[in-house]
Amino acid sequence: MAIKIYNTLTRQKEIFKPIEEGKVKMYVCGPTVYNYIHIGNARPAIVFDMVRRYFEYRGYDVNYVSNFTDVDDKLIKAAKELGEDVPTIAERFIKAYFEDVGALGVRSADAHPRVTETMTEIIEFINGLIEKGFAYEVNGDVYFSTRKFENYGKLSQQSIDALQSGARIEVEQQKVDPLDFALWKVAKPGEISWDSPWGKGRPGWHIECSAMVKKYLGETIDIHAGGQDLSFPHHENEIAQSEAMTGKAMANYWMHNGYINIDNEKMSKSLGNFILVHDILKKYDPEIIRFFMLMAHYRSPINFNDELLNSAGTGLERLKNAVQNLEYRLEETADLGKNESEWVAKIDAEKEKFIREMDDDFNSANAIAVLFDLAKLANVYLREDHTQKVVLQKFLETFNELADVIGLQLSSPKELLDEEIEKLIEQRNEARKNKDFALADKIRDDLKDMNIILEDTPQGVRWKRE
RNA sequence: GGCGGCAUAGCCAAGUGGUAAGGCACGGGUCUGCAAAACCUUUACCCCCGGUUCGAAUCCGGGUGCCGCCUCCA
Numbered sequence: 001m002a003i004k005i006y007n008t009l010t011r012q013k014e015i016f017k018p019i020e021e022g023k024v025k026m027y028v029c030g031p032t033v034y035n036y037i038h039i040g041n042a043r044p045a046i047v048f049d050m051v052r053r054y055f056e057y058r059g060y061d062v063n064y065v066s067n068f069t070d071v072d073d074k075l076i077k078a079a080k081e082l083g084e085d086v087p088t089i090a091e092r093f094i095k096a097y098f099e100d101v102g103a104l105g106v107r108s109a110d111a112h113p114r115v116t117e118t119m120t121e122i123i124e125f126i127n128g129l130i131e132k133g134f135a136y137e138v139n140g141d142v143y144f145s146t147r148k149f150e151n152y153g154k155l156s157q158q159s160i161d162a163l164q165s166g167a168r169i170e171v172e173q174q175k176v177d178p179l180d181f182a183l184w185k186v187a188k189p190g191e192i193s194w195d196s197p198w199g200k201g202r203p204g205w206h207i208e209c210s211a212m213v214k215k216y217l218g219e220t221i222d223i224h225a226g227g228q229d230l231s232f233p234h235h236e237n238e239i240a241q242s243e244a245m246t247g248k249a250m251a252n253y254w255m256h257n258g259y260i261n262i263d264n265e266k267m268s269k270s271l272g273n274f275i276l277v278h279d280i281l282k283k284y285d286p287e288i289i290r291f292f293m294l295m296a297h298y299r300s301p302i303n304f305n306d307e308l309l310n311s312a313g314t315g316l317e318r319l320k321n322a323v324q325n326l327e328y329r330l331e332e333t334a335d336l337g338k339n340e341s342e343w344v345a346k347i348d349a350e351k352e353k354f355i356r357e358m359d360d361d362f363n364s365a366n367a368i369a370v371l372f373d374l375a376k377l378a379n380v381y382l383r384e385d386h387t388q389k390v391v392l393q394k395f396l397e398t399f400n401e402l403a404d405v406i407g408l409q410l411s412s413p414k415e416l417l418d419e420e421i422e423k424l425i426e427q428r429n430e431a432r433k434n435k436d437f438a439l440a441d442k443i444r445d446d447l448k449d450m451n452i453i454l455e456d457t458p459q460g461v462r463w464k465r466e
Numbered sequence: 467g468g469c470g471g472c473a474u475a476g477c478c479a480a481g482u483g484g485u486a487a488g489g490c491a492c493g494g495g496u497c498u499g500c501a502a503a504a505c506c507u508u509u510a511c512c513c514c515c516g517g518u519u520c521g522a523a524u525c526c527g528g529g530u531g532c533c534g535c536c537u538c539c540a
Contacts, residue, residue, distance in 0.1 A: 011470090031540075041540050074538070153469095156535075162468045163536060181537065205538090227540025232469095237537085257540070258471090264532075268539050295489075296479065301472080301533075308478060311490035318489080321503060357480095365480055369488035379504055383497095437499055444501080455502045462503090 008254040029226035032069040033093035038274035047298040100277040105407040140186030156232035206237035224251035322375035
């Protein structure tokens with residue numbers, strides 16, 4: 001079995017073949033850190049974290065790199081507005097990024113390079129492009145000669161001439177061709193800047209990724225990923241820069257996640273209809289956000305609203321209940337050493353199905369459906385009077401293993417109740433024994449006010465937090 | 467104008483040739499002192515019109531509608 005990836009470059013699913021056996025070199029375009037990230041920025045972080053986890057689950061050694069754009073026009077503008085300097089703002093929102101995304105279960109990359117820490121490599125890269133005749137300098141600005149790169153437009157499948165007619169932005173007069181894009185921008189008075197062979201300035205947006213990919217992962221990498229809106233022009237320009245420089249493919253597979261929509265319209269900072277992760281986490285459990293995003297395929301657009309999040313939350317609750325049901329019963333079960341290979345086989349079949357779905361372009365939607373099937377199977381098994389430890393353990397192991405690939409924690413840590421609550425539960429048991437249901441129900445209601453939910457099962461009373 | 471995507475139940479969402487997964491919601495039932503959890507059960511002319519095929523949600527052609535990209539954007 002092999003992993004298949006939808007490659008934006010070829011517009012089809014392809015079998016993943018790593019450059020180096022057993023290894024994945026992967027680069028994901030990160031945020032510009034001039035504000036808190038919105039949930040649209042969170043989507044690539046989450047889905048490619050899932051991709052990374054799956055590769056690891058399948059035994060690959062993943063080298064995962066994701067950048068921070070910590071100097072650019074938006075940061076300079078934000079600095080001016082806030083009366084702070086660029087590094088201060090960048091630092092603050094990088095910290096916030098790790099907090100937000102960490103809450104969403106996204107693991108740290110192996111490297112998180114920043115533009116300001118990659119300046120030497122960026123300048124070298126631009127120099128190389130000038131030497132090779134792919135770039136030129138005008139009054140301290142440096143531009144890439146787009147038309148000199150033969151395959152320009154191959155990722156977005158645009159012909160270079162069609163692009164020209166579509167240009168809506170006012171063209172800077174000094175460009176030789178309107179399609180040329182900036183590699184280096186001359187500093188305006190008072191702006192943050194770095195020394196370069198072309199005078200004081202800062203890098204253009206696209207060059208950082210080319211330089212970072214080369215520095216951290218090499219000339220050709222396995223997977224380059226990001227949001228769909230980056231495919232043009234950002235990724236197109238990266239390809240032009242890198243491939244002009246090395247003469248080799250920049251990445252073998254290009255992956256793009258779909259947008260998040262609000263009321264069926266793309267959410268973006270420019271439209272102003274964005275939801276900050278920072279804010280939404282005050283309202284929803286972070287794992288619900290993650291679960292919701294992975295319930296759809298990563299390439300599909302998803303809508304975001306309260307109704308959808310709440311229903312995802314209920315679904316997640318169902319999975320957690322199944323795991324709790326298993327855990328609870330495990331405590332009550334002795335191993336009778338009975339042969340239960342039939343159930344074990346059923347569980348293994350679900351696991352295989354999960355792998356098959358994930359192999360198919362990381363279909364987490366179907367993989368999660370398998371988790372629901374597994375939950376159903378577990379609950380059916382739990383209806384039997386005599387359960388077996390081996391089977392319960394097998395269920396739990398499988399749940400934990402597969403949920404971890406999705407990045408979810410289904411079992412909740414064991415905790416003890418304080419004595420007062422224990423006493424109340426005891427009193428209620430007494431009341432029930434004496435058929436004093438009024439008192440029993442009152443105690444149950446009181447406990448509910450303390451966010452303790454009681455459930456009476458054939459094996460006894462159990463509780464959980466609301 | 468150029469390029470691309472999408473249209474599946476009340477809502478969300480898989481499914482790219484073999485007769486429609488899964489979740490949420492709703493109704494009916496079982497279990498329960500009552501609940502909860504759980505199980506069983508009901509609910510789809512797959513946007514429209516043609517075509518190819520023994521067979522189409524799936525492939526092809528033509529519509530309709532929505533969305534995105536065409537140098538701020540994840």
